[in-house]
Amino acid sequence: MNPAELFRHETELQALPAGQVLFKQGEQGGLMYVLMSGTAEITVHNRVVETAEAGTILGEMAMIDDAPRSATVMAKSDCKVLAIERERFNFLIQQTPNFALYVMRVIADRLRRVDAYL
Numbered sequence: 001m002n003p004a005e006l007f008r009h010e011t012e013l014q015a016l017p018a019g020q021v022l023f024k025q026g027e028q029g030g031l032m033y034v035l036m037s038g039t040a041e042i043t044v045h046n047r048v049v050e051t052a053e054a055g056t057i058l059g060e061m062a063m064i065d066d067a068p069r070s071a072t073v074m075a076k077s078d079c080k081v082l083a084i085e086r087e088r089f090n091f092l093i094q095q096t097p098n099f100a101l102y103v104m105r106v107i108a109d110r111l112r113r114v115d116a117y118l
Contacts, residue, residue, distance in 0.1 A: 001102040003034045004055040007082050016040070016079040022058065025072045029062030031083045038079030042110075043072045049113055051076065060103050063089040 013036055016022055023029060025044065035056045042050040042058070049071070052058060058073050063086055084092075093100045 001098050002055040003057055003099070003102070004036050006096070006099065007034055007036070010036075010082050013080040013082055016075040016081055018075050018077050018079075020075050022073040022075065022081065023069050025069050027069045028066070029059050029069045031085055032060050032063045032089055033058040033073075033081040033083055036080045036082055039076040040073050040079055041076050043074070044070065044114055044117075047117065049117065050110065057103065057106055060106060062086075063103075 016038070018038075022033060022040065035052050035054055035058060037054050040052045040056075040058070041048050042052055052073070058081070059069065061067070061070060063084075093103070
């Protein structure tokens with residue numbers, strides 16, 4: 001599943017110029033994002049753990065709990081992102097089971113990747 005395809009008809013995209021931070025580790029998060037174009041770096045404790053490309057979801061853990069952000073995301077190139085609020089996220093999980101599985105796979109993959117650094 002590619003979330004960029006799922007949301008391809010969306011028009012309310014946020015521009016994120018290269019070098020701009022989308023969110024920082026430790027901040028409270030109320031939104032999840034879909035990276036619609038460009039590339040972004042995901043860092044944990046100032047260490048790059050992933051280079052995200054179009055279709056990647058970002059900040060998904062904020063949809064599941066109210067803990068502070070576990071990573072920082074910064075645009076590596078000019079990006080466009082789609083913000084997803086919790087109500088819409090919950091609707092997507094209920095109506096699109098493949099989306100729910102995709103989110104779980106992303107979380108599991110990121111956990112394994114960070115564990116590998118430790």
